[in-house]
Amino acid sequence: MSAIYILWLRELKRYTRSRSQMVASLGQPLLYLLALGFGLGPVFQRAGYGSYIQLLAPGVIGMSVLFSSIFSGLGLLWDRQFGFLKETLVAPVPRLQIMIGRTLGGATVAVIQGMLVFIISCIAGFRPANWLLVPVAVAFMIAIAVVFAALGVAIGSSIQDMQGFQLIMNFMVMPIFFLSGALFPLAGHGMILTVITRLDPLSYGIDGIRAVLLQSSQFQPAFAVSTSAIVLAAVGSTLLVIGAWRFSKIEI
Amino acid sequence: MIHVKNLVKTFGNFTAVDDVSFDVAAGEIFAFLGPNGAGKTTTIKMLTTLLHPTSGTIRLDGLDPRTHQNEVRKRFGIVFQDPSLDGDLTAWENMEIHGVLYHVPHKLRHQRAEELLKLFELWDRRGDQVKKFSGGMKRRLEIARGFLHTPKILFLDEPTLGLDPQSRNQLWNHVRRVNESEGVTVFLTTHYMDEADRVAHRIGVIDHGKLVAQGTPKEIKEQTSTATLEEAFLALTGSTIRDESAGSADAMRQFAKMWSGGKR
Secondary structure, three states: OOOHHHHHHHHHHHHHHHHHHHHHHHHHHHHHHHHHHHHHHHHHHOOOOOOOHHHHHHHHHHHHHHHHHHHHHHHHHHHHHHHHHHHHOOOOOHHHHHHHHHHHHHHHHHHHHHHHHHHHHHHHHOOOOHHHHHHHHHHHHHHHHHHHHHHHHHHHOOOOOHHHHHHHHHHHHHHHHHOOOOOOOOOOHHHHHHOOOOOHHHHHHHHHHHHHHOOOOOOOOOOHHHHHHHHHHHHHHHHHHHHHHHOOOOOO | EEEEEEEEEEEEOOOOOOOOOEEEOOOOOEEEEOOOOOOHHHHHHHHOOOOOOEEEEEOOOOOOOOOOOOHHHHEEEEOOOOOOOOOOOOOHHHHHHHHHHHHHHHHHHHHHHHHHHHHOOOOOHHHOOOOOOHHHHHHHHHHHHOOOOOOOOOEEEOOOOOHHHHHHHHHHHHHHHHHHOOOEEEEEEEEHHHHHHOOOOOEEEEOEEEEEEEEOHHHHHHHHOOOOOOHHHHHHHOOOOOOOOOHHHHHHHHHHHHHOOOOO
């Protein structure tokens, strides 16, 4: 247990110490909120969908949780190249504990990041319909964070270098983000897009956050909250198992 | 304490370690010498559970690193050839993580960390992030960390690389001390033949993945009828210079250097 704790703490310390990274990772969601939120807002309103910033904010929160958690998992790549991974791999601690410590640490950082973006969204004009449901939204952030931190660990254990990282970024992380309905409503698309968005785990996370934070008059969730929760839990536990398995196979 | 028989490791069609057999007795200091790319580090990685051998047997304290990974890991400590510190954490935190991972009790951990940081003259900088350290200081910290828990077997993979004579001296004195007082078996590699000659009880010379000589420093010198271990080493391994291919790790370091403005 103490091994899990110390590795969790390490992720947190690394996060709080790299100020530049923190600012940079808040800059991107801010840009999306301001440029898209205010840029497309009037068009969205005229089309009769109501306030775009209300729809967009949960999407941007989901985005920052996604990026932050998947990168923390891929941080394995850096640890591999700069050697710290070796230090943990030869320690007399089951690899499962090491993997769990890292994943929980990365997920915690991602949730903190998501809450910061939530606060920024509120400054930008986002208003949750019911403040009492905010903890449920945070629970969805945690679920998203665990799913993608585990995915990051699984991938980070399987690829070796930076070229692989770029590939993952372009062909995995960006599609997961853009096809999750983070930027647009999930309803009313053609067959293909509907199927694809339903295969993306992030869709369920963002839809869940929207369902609990937005008024039902403004927004019709694509899935029931319970469905979203079950899908995320199932995908999350599967990815944790795969991540743990890939991590246990690492050779240096 | 270490028993290796017919050990082979191949990467694709390249044979890094080719049918190597040797034994290291408990309480012995064994130096594993060889030119760059001879297979030293690959052997250490197999001994320390980081790589699986292609074939052959390894026993550490009677245990197979393949099947009893955790039990084996409890028995050794290692100082790696390349850096393995977390640069974003402080010297003290790096020691602390190591202590926790190796189950060193809280009080003992702090006491030993303090002793070791003082011994390797890092105590005043314990609160600084490791990325601000010079190369020599990082090296010293890695070594201090390796001594934090008391293993049965200590692996030192080119520990003196980039150290000044003072720290080098300090290191070997400390290695001798733990070897004598606590009976720790030491398995080391180095490119400095005088060090091996001075410290090691027995030596194995490896070249192109094959063990070409084994014995006490004196025996090896007699075998090759040379006066110094350096001459003996050259007589055994020839004088052509070897190249190690630059791996992806080097490419990444280059990349990181570019982005961090050369701070790493």
